[in-house]
Amino acid sequence: MPSYAAPVKETMFLLNDVLNIEKYNNLEGFADATPDMIEAILGEAGKMAEELLQPLNQVGDSEGCVRSDDGSVRTPTGFKAAYDQYSENGWGALPFPEEFGGQNLPATINACVAEYVSSANMAFGMYPGLTSGAVAALLEHASEEQKQTYVPKMISGEWSGTMNLTEPHCGTDLGMLRTKAVRQDDGSFKISGQKIFISAGEHDLTSNIIHLVIARIEGAPEGVDGISLFIVPKFVLDADGNPGERNGVVCGSLEEKMGIHGNSTAVLNYDDATGYLVGTENRGLKAMFVMMNEARLGVGVQGLAQSEVAYQNAVTYAQDRLQGRSISGTKEPEKKADPIIVHPDVRRVLMTIKSFNEAARALVMWTALKGDIHRRSDNEEDKQAADDMMGLLTPIVKGVITDKGFDNTVMAQQMYGGHGYVAEWGMEQFVRDARIAMIYEGANGIQALDLVGRKLPSKGGRAVQAYFKEVGSFCSAHKDNDDMKPFIAPLSKALTDLQTATMWLMQNGMANPDNAGAASTDYMHLFGLVAFGHMWGLMAVAAHEKIASGDGDKEFYEKKLVTGKFFMERVMPEHMAHLARIQTGADTMMTLNAEAF
């Protein structure tokens, strides 16, 4: 049976000592969130994740969601009761405005809670997660009346939300979508078409489901400039705003999939379903992108979350499992064998995952904080700088953290030997669940293209230049500090390689765009190394300061320094290989005809 303990202490270290969240008291809602209050909230969130959600993780996987012939869907045993409790306790309301029933807490705090929830039960967490994404899109783009009508009940958890983009013939290339919207005399639309891969698309947790659907209004232009966004409630609201008549959207089937069995992945068939336009006609994709950016950060959190829970269980097993003797001499002679954590190769794996998790958590929170600044600051310059940075880092958070997070679940599973392959131990579920995060909300190859093709050149490279300046200044500021040498030297090298790669891209991607495409995934991961390295730098500075001050848990801070040093020694060197690959360009991979493969 796997277990989980929410890493509240880690989160608090990042909030208080690394990000110095108290500095941001000028942001709306931040002043109310004192360190003590945050700690109390995170403590409760951790308990909720550990006690309410984690015990349902394996049953969710083994039972899955079941569709009846009438198109209704039953979630796994215990999900409904847990969902009710989750909602009653207001967990779905954390980051939203008070006027709609939200608690107006920083999105940064919400990201921490999302990590705990996803570690405990990723499939469960997707139900409120999708709702949050839908709420974010409505708050940004819906009319005041639409907001008043839908948002409070979504924030309270009474209703849930979905996002409907993919169709059988188009996922990445949404310009090809066929779902049709026909304008009615009353201003509403009739929506018809088929959507697939709709997470939380049909279920028994809420009394209504608010689908956000992209479709093409009759006569709209072809391609992405003819896409509009609609609200399509499962039950059309009656005059009192309560769920009334059943709308023309039914779940045609559920996908049988590799993991996240506890979440229903629906094929939704729309047949003259009543829908309401959100925002401006033909500008639906832009509105949807708000939701997708939120969602991409959320998916990055899932990658971290699975890596964290898999790590915790790998540690427990490595501490308990007796097998063989340490090659440097028996460590526990009174036992039949030493615990496998004595073996360097086991430690290599555990330290690799640990050093990733801590950096990834820092990066998620650092990026989420940029989002908060962007949304809540009243300084235009700060807002813009934060938005630039969040846009630049979003593909890193999504693409790199889910790629590596998945690899980490595989490595953690490996610690268990044959037991890792057996369902009962729970390790293989982490692998299967984590796998989807590399795919949805824009497959990671698309994240890499977004980074290289959109985020880098955007506004003359303003964001990436600011980023290089920030990391470069950090390195300069600490390069003469002996304590920081193990961190600054490798980070500087990696930054130099990233800058070299960026220059190479500018020169060679212009001459032949295929060079940019050929470099994109390696470039994204190279960027990720620098971003994680930067986070380790920040954490090391904080740890040194805390140790020097004599405050707090010295052992905790010393462990940070060891873990960060491991990252620099063992994970960082990959930057060389990425740069070498990038610089070989596209020629060889583009040589063969498509038929020659």
Add this chain to the structure above:
Amino acid sequence: MPSYAAPVKETMFLLNDVLNIEKYNNLEGFADATPDMIEAILGEAGKMAEELLQPLNQVGDSEGCVRSDDGSVRTPTGFKAAYDQYSENGWGALPFPEEFGGQNLPATINACVAEYVSSANMAFGMYPGLTSGAVAALLEHASEEQKQTYVPKMISGEWSGTMNLTEPHCGTDLGMLRTKAVRQDDGSFKISGQKIFISAGEHDLTSNIIHLVIARIEGAPEGVDGISLFIVPKFVLDADGNPGERNGVVCGSLEEKMGIHGNSTAVLNYDDATGYLVGTENRGLKAMFVMMNEARLGVGVQGLAQSEVAYQNAVTYAQDRLQGRSISGTKEPEKKADPIIVHPDVRRVLMTIKSFNEAARALVMWTALKGDIHRRSDNEEDKQAADDMMGLLTPIVKGVITDKGFDNTVMAQQMYGGHGYVAEWGMEQFVRDARIAMIYEGANGIQALDLVGRKLPSKGGRAVQAYFKEVGSFCSAHKDNDDMKPFIAPLSKALTDLQTATMWLMQNGMANPDNAGAASTDYMHLFGLVAFGHMWGLMAVAAHEKIASGDGDKEFYEKKLVTGKFFMERVMPEHMAHLARIQTGADTMMTLNAEAF
């Protein structure tokens, strides 16, 4: 629905043009296997895999094996009929001596057939695969009478075989095993204990199952020097040598596992089961190791096989799926979108897998040929050199090919976007099936330790020195050939790094064995890069020669050169990162207390 086409042309290229198998006509059984005959056999084997086994792959996964209350196990629909046909056509008999009903063909050819079988249906292939391993152990260690009694019916497929090592508390560390053997007056033994993770441990395919079981004879020394090997038939043979009385071994349960559902993974409970000692008392582990080396090569083949079939299906999808437009300009304007194979990042993935598969296949066959030379040559020097090389390369074949093979199934799955996560498309099954190959027959961390701790220092480093000489001579011989420069330059660099790492290990592993353990996995993968690079060098030489001669399919050989060049440009650079990691040593990862994780 996934599909599969056996890569017979690839195999023939390796046999004829790269390995020049005709040179080995002096080896027993090789002269009979003319190129034409081999091609005919492989053609038939390919058809068998494609038409008989591949169609059962998904049903095997979805149905799995079912245990009844009486301990009997039903295999998936179609497995029994396919198994009968497989056996009738003699596929289980290929590499074994004629006196026991075998066909005496090179093991190298058998490895090729095993690849096709495993690509088509890995779970199925394990039933005859385990039998082959058991036969190999019996041929090497059993008495003449035991061989006559059991081997012919195992080779014919009438009976199957298993290997029983693991117990709940011991896998890697077999010295801890508890299964007991009590000597009886008639010279037989009574075996009692529990074995777990027994592949093909109970099923309905054969009229008897011959379990090879390691156990400790009462009074034997503790540890690995007190382990003996036993034959324990499911049905004890009657006076005529036919299955008679049911023996005291029952399947207590089947594991519910991540993949290879079509193969039964049994918990076997032995309760005073009749067993017969194989070979010398207390020398059982050595006998079992024969089987394990065969098995490790076979598992490496599984890694390649899943990578190959996943690749083939990724290619088909990439050629068919229309999504987006090429960034270097529309390629198929008459279609709604270009096929995704126009995108460099898609090609990067496909070329990465392709360049791995072709090198891995070469390495498997190169290593299997060493096994043939070792077993069949009458020149002592050749035998010993071949044995050294096979021993050295076995952990590479097992550890690296299964690690990378798994990664490749994940990358191939990624090509499918959301469809890759859905069971129906079959891609996620390849991932789940491939995953076990990293674990069983010695988890890959153990392979790395076997390489670093056993194979490298063995006989004063004789094997590794010979290997360096062989690869070094190859580089020297071709370094002035301009055509070969794209291959020799990167291979030489990687070889230098491998030699540097080897020196580092000798110096620092002596001082502190933890340094060797800390380096082991990176060292194994660094070694793998050199081994694959060497194979690409050999293939490139062969391709250049064929092109120069004007013989054969020029396009095929040119494709080889492009693929090899890709490997050198995009895969090879990893050697730098491996060396850098190795040289950081064990200190940082050994710093924390076990409780500090």
